[in-house]
Amino acid sequence: NPDAYEHVRIGDERFDFPANLDVLISRLSKKFPKEKKRIHKYLNLTKKVAEELYSLPYIKGFWQKLSLPYRTRHFGKYGLFSLRRVIRWHIKNPLLLNILTIQCGDHGVPPKKAPFVLHSALMYHYFQGGYYPMGGGGALIKAMTNALKRNRGEIRTSTPVGKIILEGDQRKRAIGVTLKNGQQLFADRIISNADVGITYNELLGKENLSEKFQKKLENTTYSCTSLMLFLTVDMDLRKAGLDSGNIWMMPFRDTDDFYEEMFNTDISQGDAFEGMFISCTTLKDPASFDGKHHTIEAITYINYKTFEQFKDEEQQRSQAYLDIKALLTQKMLNGLEKAIPGIQNHIVYQELGTPITNEFYVNTTEGNVYGTEKSLKHIGPFAFKSKSEIENLYLCGASILSHGVAGASHSGVDTAAQILGCHPDELKKPQEDQKLRIYEAEDASDYPEWILKKMEVKR
Numbered sequence: 170n171p172d173a174y175e176h177v178r179i180g181d182e183r184f185d186f187p188a189n190l191d192v193l194i195s196r197l198s199k200k201f202p203k204e205k206k207r208i209h210k211y212l213n214l215t216k217k218v219a220e221e222l223y224s225l226p227y228i229k230g231f232w233q234k235l236s237l238p239y240r241t242r243h244f245g246k247y248g249l250f251s252l253r254r255v256i257r258w259h260i261k262n263p264l265l266l267n268i269l270t271i272q273c274g275d276h277g278v279p280p281k282k283a284p285f286v287l288h289s290a291l292m293y294h295y296f297q298g299g300y301y302p303m304g305g306g307g308a309l310i311k312a313m314t315n316a317l318k319r320n321r322g323e324i325r326t327s328t329p330v331g332k333i334i335l336e337g338d339q340r341k342r343a344i345g346v347t348l349k350n351g352q353q354l355f356a357d358r359i360i361s362n363a364d365v366g367i368t369y370n371e372l373l374g375k376e377n378l379s380e381k382f383q384k385k386l387e388n389t390t391y392s393c394t395s396l397m398l399f400l401t402v403d404m405d406l407r408k409a410g411l412d413s414g415n416i417w418m419m420p421f422r423d424t425d426d427f428y429e430e431m432f433n434t435d436i437s438q439g440d441a442f443e444g445m446f447i448s449c450t451t452l453k454d455p456a457s458f459d460g461k462h463h464t465i466e467a468i469t470y471i472n473y474k475t476f477e478q479f480k481d482e483e484q485q486r487s488q489a490y491l492d493i494k495a496l497l498t499q500k501m502l503n504g505l506e507k508a509i510p511g512i513q514n515h516i517v518y519q520e521l522g523t524p525i526t527n528e529f530y531v532n533t534t535e536g537n538v539y540g541t542e543k544s545l546k547h548i549g550p551f552a553f554k555s556k557s558e559i560e561n562l563y564l565c566g567a568s569i570l571s572h573g574v575a576g577a578s579h580s581g582v583d584t585a586a587q588i589l590g591c592h593p594d595e596l597k598k599p600q601e602d603q604k605l606r607i608y609e610a611e612d613a614s615d616y617p618e619w620i621l622k623k624m625e626v627k628r
Contacts, residue, residue, distance in 0.1 A: 170414040170611050174299040178508065179267045180421030185414070188298025190216065201265050211259035211269075217243040218286055219293030226593075244286060249545065252288045253280035253425065263423075270424045271417045274446055276543045276572065277393040277470060279428035284545045294575065299415070300607065301453040303620075309574070333359060333372045333562065341377055342560035358561050358588060362581070365541065365553050365568045366391065366534035373559065382558055390547070392539035392572070393432065394476075396442075397522035398467040398501040404515035406449055406463050413610035416447040416508055432472045437496055441503035442469045453610055456620055460628035462517060467505050473535040476524045484529075494521055540567030555584040563588060 173185035184200065187193055194212055198205040221244035228237055238245060247255055252270065260266050270280050275291050302308045314324050334345040334353065345355035361368040366389065369375065375383050419427055420443045431444060446468045451458040479490045486494075498521040502513055524536030533540075541547040553568050563584050567573070570580035579593070586593040599605075608616055616624075 170412045171298050171609065173412070173414040174295065175272070176414050176416045177268055177271050178416060178418045179264065179271070182264055182421060184268050186295070188296075190296045193296075197265065197268070201262050204260060204262050204265055207259045207261070208265070211256065212292075214243060214247070214255075214259070215289040215292050216296070218247055218289040222286055222290055223293075248284070248286045250285050251281055251545075252283040252285045255285040256280065264421065267419070267421065267424055271419065273424060273428070274417060274444075274470070277539050278543050279425045281425045282542075282544045284543075284548060287543055287548055290571075301413075301450075301610070303454055303456060303608075305450060305454060305457070306574075330363075330372060332374075333361075333368075333559075335373075335377060335559065337560075340560060343562035346372075358563060360563045360565060360584060360588075362564075362566045364531075364533040364537070364566070365389070365564065367532055368564060373562070377559065379558060388546075390542040390544065391534050391537040392542045393470045394473045394524040394527060394536040395468050395470050395522075395538050396497055396501060397526075398465075398498065398505070399518075399520045399522065400465040400467070400505075400512075400516060401462050401518040402465060402512060402515040403462055403517050404509075404512060406452065406465075406509070409509055409511070411449055411452060411509065413449070413452045416445075418447070418504070418508060419444040428470075431470055436471050436475055436500075437493065440500065441507065442500055443504065445469050445501075445504050445508070447505065447508055455610060455613065456623050456627065458624070458627065465505075465512075467501055469501065469504070470538075471524070473524050473537075476536070479525050480528065482525075486525075490525070494523060497521060497523075539572040540569075543572060555580070555587055 171188040174188050175186035177184040177186065185196075187196060190212065194209055197208045197212075201208065221241040224240065228234060228240065233240070252273070256266060256269060260269060270288075272291060272295070273280060273283055273288070276283060276287060278287070280288075304311070317324060329349045330346045331349040332347045333343050334347055334355070335341045336344050343359040345353055346359060347353050361372065363372065366386070369378060369382075369386055375386065378386070427444060448466045449463055450466065451463045457464075475493070479487065482490065498519065501521065502516075502519075506513055527533055527536035527538065541553070545551065547553075547568070548571075552570070553564065555563055555565060555569050557564060565577070565580040565584040567577045567580075570576055570583055582593045582596050586596055589596075608620070613621070613624075
């Protein structure tokens, strides 16, 4: 929804993020007239910092590098400060502070720990709105696997890797992998898209790393984990007030205090989760709607400690695990009911993903959702590098360049470019027959015939 790609609900207050920076400034200024000048200054600062950040890979040659301090003066001035510090230099109204930090959920770091440059880049990423792939996340996987197959790649599923094979004493190099079934595969280069903790601690083994790198691993903090509720409902969600925009919910209190509460309180207590992200995939992708059933995803962040006791269980889960899962499912539903009244009466199917689910399907350390914690010590020059200290071993993913679909995807491109000895932009040039098509989820008037036919058949 270009008029409201994010619906913000803070207590009883409402605000919609439009897909346009000027409109966003105007809309916020109208709601907070006393903060008008500060809003304009702050949001334009986030834009400048993000643009300067994104310009860094393109600064070439002696004169451009000589002028780098001027070219990136805003980035240089604010780059080491936290979001909380910078935003409070500019914004005073508590509700406005909540609105402008609600998207911390997109990196999972509270304002007092989130680098201002990180949050600026994230906001800039959405200044032109949000996009959703037709067919959902599975469409991205299908496109990538098809491309790999066209280039003589082989895709193996249900094929876990046990160890990375090394050779050499003084200077170790990776030469292949041993699968958990005992089979060995050899290659000139090994690229791990696994979580860095899994890659280095389990697949490689700390004994094969330098003492300096072992200390870096020991001091690594991982991002938060989550509960993810998946629903199918037979409810008219548009009639209930929903559209293709996301919903962010949180109580009207200090964002840092709320994050502290989320990560440190007993999640089995209380009737409903107060902070949630809600998305309706069938409204984002109208071609997936069958005319009756909508699919919803609701997410909240939690601490891993509650589920740590279940991490070594087999797939046949214990009754204790099923009991806590049922309790938290109801707590999620009660929170969702506040955003969509009556929804519990229309549930056709429900399933809750837990940190244990994340570990099983994504194999991340403590079920984290964003790789390493995106605090200052884990981003930019302090992040893990794509080229490891082991010869021929490379990494990509959410802990290398950045997190999320865009960050992890760009990380893969950057790693490939490093191996091939070219600029990442050379790998991102589309072929002549490739064209990205964008359609508005809220307006079917410009849909081509094939989409309309697909929708007709689906319904």
